[in-house]
Amino acid sequence: MPSALLLDLYELTMAQSYFAHKKQTFATFDLFVRELPLNRSYLIACGLEDILSYIKTLRFSVKDLEYLKGIKVFSSDFIAYLSRFRFKGDIWAMPEGTVFFANEPVIRVTGSIIEAQIIESFLLNTVNLQAMIASKASRVVLAAKGRPVYDFSFRRAHGHEAGIKVPRSAFIAGFEGTSCVEAGKLYGIPVTGTMAHSYVMSFKHELDSFLAYSVTFPDRTILLVDTYDTRKGIENAVRIGLFLKGIKRRLVGIRLDSGDIVSLSKFARKALDKAGLDHVKIFASGNLDEFRIKELIDSGALIDSFGVGTHMGTSVDAPSLDVIYKISEVTDEHGDFLPTMKLSKGKVTYPGRKQVFRVKDSRGRFAKDIVALEKEKIKGKPLLVKVVEKGRIIYKQPSLEAIRTFTRKNLSGFTGRLKEKSPAYNYPVLISRKLKELRRKLSAELAKRQ
Amino acid sequence: MPSALLLDLYELTMAQSYFAHKKQTFATFDLFVRELPLNRSYLIACGLEDILSYIKTLRFSVKDLEYLKGIKVFSSDFIAYLSRFRFKGDIWAMPEGTVFFANEPVIRVTGSIIEAQIIESFLLNTVNLQAMIASKASRVVLAAKGRPVYDFSFRRAHGHEAGIKVPRSAFIAGFEGTSCVEAGKLYGIPVTGTMAHSYVMSFKHELDSFLAYSVTFPDRTILLVDTYDTRKGIENAVRIGLFLKGIKRRLVGIRLDSGDIVSLSKFARKALDKAGLDHVKIFASGNLDEFRIKELIDSGALIDSFGVGTHMGTSVDAPSLDVIYKISEVTDEHGDFLPTMKLSKGKVTYPGRKQVFRVKDSRGRFAKDIVALEKEKIKGKPLLVKVVEKGRIIYKQPSLEAIRTFTRKNLSGFTGRLKEKSPAYNYPVLISRKLKELRRKLSAELAKRQ
Numbered sequence: 001m002p003s004a005l006l007l008d009l010y011e012l013t014m015a016q017s018y019f020a021h022k023k024q025t026f027a028t029f030d031l032f033v034r035e036l037p038l039n040r041s042y043l044i045a046c047g048l049e050d051i052l053s054y055i056k057t058l059r060f061s062v063k064d065l066e067y068l069k070g071i072k073v074f075s076s077d078f079i080a081y082l083s084r085f086r087f088k089g090d091i092w093a094m095p096e097g098t099v100f101f102a103n104e105p106v107i108r109v110t111g112s113i114i115e116a117q118i119i120e121s122f123l124l125n126t127v128n129l130q131a132m133i134a135s136k137a138s139r140v141v142l143a144a145k146g147r148p149v150y151d152f153s154f155r156r157a158h159g160h161e162a163g164i165k166v167p168r169s170a171f172i173a174g175f176e177g178t179s180c181v182e183a184g185k186l187y188g189i190p191v192t193g194t195m196a197h198s199y200v201m202s203f204k205h206e207l208d209s210f211l212a213y214s215v216t217f218p219d220r221t222i223l224l225v226d227t228y229d230t231r232k233g234i235e236n237a238v239r240i241g242l243f244l245k246g247i248k249r250r251l252v253g254i255r256l257d258s259g260d261i262v263s264l265s266k267f268a269r270k271a272l273d274k275a276g277l278d279h280v281k282i283f284a285s286g287n288l289d290e291f292r293i294k295e296l297i298d299s300g301a302l303i304d305s306f307g308v309g310t311h312m313g314t315s316v317d318a319p320s321l322d323v324i325y326k327i328s329e330v331t332d333e334h335g336d337f338l339p340t341m342k343l344s345k346g347k348v349t350y351p352g353r354k355q356v357f358r359v360k361d362s363r364g365r366f367a368k369d370i371v372a373l374e375k376e377k378i379k380g381k382p383l384l385v386k387v388v389e390k391g392r393i394i395y396k397q398p399s400l401e402a403i404r405t406f407t408r409k410n411l412s413g414f415t416g417r418l419k420e421k422s423p424a425y426n427y428p429v430l431i432s433r434k435l436k437e438l439r440r441k442l443s444a445e446l447a448k449r450q
Numbered sequence: 451m452p453s454a455l456l457l458d459l460y461e462l463t464m465a466q467s468y469f470a471h472k473k474q475t476f477a478t479f480d481l482f483v484r485e486l487p488l489n490r491s492y493l494i495a496c497g498l499e500d501i502l503s504y505i506k507t508l509r510f511s512v513k514d515l516e517y518l519k520g521i522k523v524f525s526s527d528f529i530a531y532l533s534r535f536r537f538k539g540d541i542w543a544m545p546e547g548t549v550f551f552a553n554e555p556v557i558r559v560t561g562s563i564i565e566a567q568i569i570e571s572f573l574l575n576t577v578n579l580q581a582m583i584a585s586k587a588s589r590v591v592l593a594a595k596g597r598p599v600y601d602f603s604f605r606r607a608h609g610h611e612a613g614i615k616v617p618r619s620a621f622i623a624g625f626e627g628t629s630c631v632e633a634g635k636l637y638g639i640p641v642t643g644t645m646a647h648s649y650v651m652s653f654k655h656e657l658d659s660f661l662a663y664s665v666t667f668p669d670r671t672i673l674l675v676d677t678y679d680t681r682k683g684i685e686n687a688v689r690i691g692l693f694l695k696g697i698k699r700r701l702v703g704i705r706l707d708s709g710d711i712v713s714l715s716k717f718a719r720k721a722l723d724k725a726g727l728d729h730v731k732i733f734a735s736g737n738l739d740e741f742r743i744k745e746l747i748d749s750g751a752l753i754d755s756f757g758v759g760t761h762m763g764t765s766v767d768a769p770s771l772d773v774i775y776k777i778s779e780v781t782d783e784h785g786d787f788l789p790t791m792k793l794s795k796g797k798v799t800y801p802g803r804k805q806v807f808r809v810k811d812s813r814g815r816f817a818k819d820i821v822a823l824e825k826e827k828i829k830g831k832p833l834l835v836k837v838v839e840k841g842r843i844i845y846k847q848p849s850l851e852a853i854r855t856f857t858r859k860n861l862s863g864f865t866g867r868l869k870e871k872s873p874a875y876n877y878p879v880l881i882s883r884k885l886k887e888l889r890r891k892l893s894a895e896l897a898k899r900q
Binding site for chain 2: 002003005006007008009010011012013014016017018020021022025027029063064067068071073113117120121122124125126128129152154155156157158159160161162163164165179180181182184185191192193194195196197198199201202204205206207212213215216217220227228229232233236310314315316319320321323325326327330340341342343446447449450
């Protein structure tokens with residue numbers, strides 16, 4: 001159960017001021033990504049599961065309230081209000097696994113302006129990490145062209161929680177498994193892993209280490225062959241392969257973690273096949289990402305499967321999303337919602353309660369998205385789904401496996417250009433005529449607000 | 451209490467193989483950074499507090515063991531061993547706040563090879579995040595040249611836990627506070643924050659929003675002035691400043707979050723001073739990092755304080771450390787420790803049980819570090835301190851404030867060149883003659899291990 005204090009202080013100072021001045025005011029906020037990051041043609045929605053369980057359990061504990069009292073920023077009546085606080089608004093969201101683009105609301109919150117403001121930081125933090133990782137991981141999966149990819153990022157993920165959320169997000173994007181055992185336990189993701197260099201080094205001879213391991217795990221041995229001379233390591237692996245074959249077991253694979261992977265993989269394949277060990281797979285790891293995997297495959301590397309760590313687990317080329325949470329409408333003194341928007345230079349937003357429609361072409365492929373006002377009649381699939389109604393979760397979260405399947409299907413609905421590594425392709429995201437008009441009218445009006 | 455399953459599966463498969471073959475084997479592992487990342491001349495040790503509480507409470511729970519049983523990888527006697535598992539080894543570490551460099555062991559673990567292996571992933575994950583952030587944050591603090599800097603990164607940190615660990619690491623490095631309330635509660639870090647654009651937009655007029663806020667918080671108002679036209683926003687802030695002055699209160703500041711910060715800050719300073727509001731501070735935020743802050747200050751921006759978010763909180767130019775955990779000695783069949791090392795191309799490590807000595811020059815400044823065998827007599831301060839003895843924590847963790855002071859003092863012992871933004875300066879880290887000899891001798895010997 002996440003702490004209610006996982007937020008920026010200003011959510012609470014604004015809330016206290018709203019409490020004093022705008023108790024009866026309601027508002028709608030859009031959570032969206034302003035610009036796609038470097039190298040990304042699309043993003044994948046992820047994080048809704050955590051958001052729903054946060055909304056469900058969101059309470060300020062006695063200790064939270066004591067802390068807030070202690071910092072002498074808040075009034076006692078506001079703290080009393082927080083002690084009874086529950087989220088009672090509505091939330092619409094794109095289901096996890098939905099492909100989305102810049103300027104499309106991924107989450108839309110309508111509620112009292114206080115409650116809608118208080119949940120901002122948590123929602124941003126959650127979507128930022130999980131959508132960022134799912135999107136990066138999806139690129140890696142595409143680059144591997146059907147070869148299984150495994151998450152090895154735990155040690156370089158940003159902390160223990162990221163170390164668990166990264167494999168979940170990557171699994172949704174099509175990874176086959178993870179090295180992180182806790183993620184396996186929590187989410188049922190297949191776990192994988194065999195040995196490190198230190199294991200090999202703890203024995204007097206490399207062959208001793210290989211033998212010891214394969215005796216312990218005769219059915220799941222993958223030998224790490226690059227601790228000393230990699231070619232000799234491969235020869236030792238062949239010995240173990242033959243030994244296991246002799247006792248009617250199978251060496252699963254070898255792992256290359258350094259050196260010239262292309263030539264080493266060819267050398268290994270040849271040596272293994274020559275010894276009648278064509279069932280033995282070749283795994284590669286070590287600073288891999290979508291670019292490096294493409295390069296390896298294009299250069300003829302004979303790799304069956306990839307272990308991908310740091311670059312995916314930190315989304316190294318784009319370690320954050322430009323994800324923001326902007327007010328789009330607010331009630332007036334009569335309780336009527338009026339559209340609003342931000343005017344700052346280069347940061348203008350779209351006003352009003354919006355929906356995103358995904359439109360197919362005549363061949364049934366996704367041709368464009370249209371961001372429109374919710375009530376516009378547009379032929380296309382609305383992507384935002386109501387998940388919370390008056391504070392109650394009304395969305396049945398699918399199984400992780402189902403989300404993963406949905407992601408794959410969703411992505412396959414786009415043309416190939418979306419999935420090219422680079423340069424990034426601009427899928428058309430249009431703004432409806434009505435929304436454009438509203439924005440134009442409002443711009444002039446809002447300029448008078450100063 | 452962190453889960454014992456926060457580890458890579460291979461730690462456990464290796465452990466089971468050690469359990470079968472090497473129950474009586476002991477080993478030493480070094481945790482260190484192989485190469486300094488882009489733009490970094492130094493790193494700051496951070497994360498020891500979490501590591502010590504992990505070591506103290508490390509147990510495999512009934513649910514953990516059930517999960518491990520369920521995946522059908524482990525033998526029942528190994529699972530029984532895990533059910534009784536406690537860490538009983540020794541750990542030496544650099545105290546949090548210690549400046550360190552590439553190839554210097556930051557943590558050294560000696561124990562049964564099983565237990566030393568099992569804690570690997572957690573140690574790497576923890577040091578990777580926290581040392582990475584402390585190091586990035588330290589650069590930001592130096593760039594601000596004495597102006598207070600605040601952490602605004604929660605929304606873009608990699609998940610909820612990183613959102614708490616980032617402000618702690620940044621505070622150690624010299625940040626003054628954070629926007630993250632949970633970090634304030636957990637660590638006593640000062641929290642800060644006032645209003646977002648949505649607050650301003652929820653009112654009919656900007657001035658109404660400013661007024662409402664300053665009535666709610668007459669002693670802690672910082673007005674965000676760039677929601678509409680920033681110069682008009684500054685003029686409205688001046689009105690509020692005069693209003694507060696009239697009722698014997700003080701406007702704390704204004705915040706610039708977009709636009710041409712240099713000219714806007716000059717405009718604001720002039721307008722405020724002219725109105726007799728020279729006590730009102732000017733805060734800047736929005737995509738800041740050490741490079742941008744230097745640029746702003748060098749261009750004459752009149753900024754009193756900086757809010758730094760995404761770039762620091764994700765260490766955007768180097769979102770991971772090349773942190774590794776390598777075996778350096780292992781016992782033979784007589785129980786004697788023998789040095790060992792990794793030979794893979796470009797990844798060679800240093801063998802033996804080591805210490806890092808920091809040597810001063812005649813003027814009392816740090817002149818060089820020497821990585822040596824532990825028992826060598828070297829004039830210099832040994833940086834690794836014993837923190838765990840036979841599984842018992844023997845290190846008294848200083849207060850966060852004390853760590854922060856220590857960091858500042860430690861850094862001030864180096865010459866200015868270490869602290870230049872770029873190009874990165876190479877502080878001399880030498881390898882002792884004896885250690886070089888040992889490595890040379892071992893190289894030849896180890897090559898025969900295949």
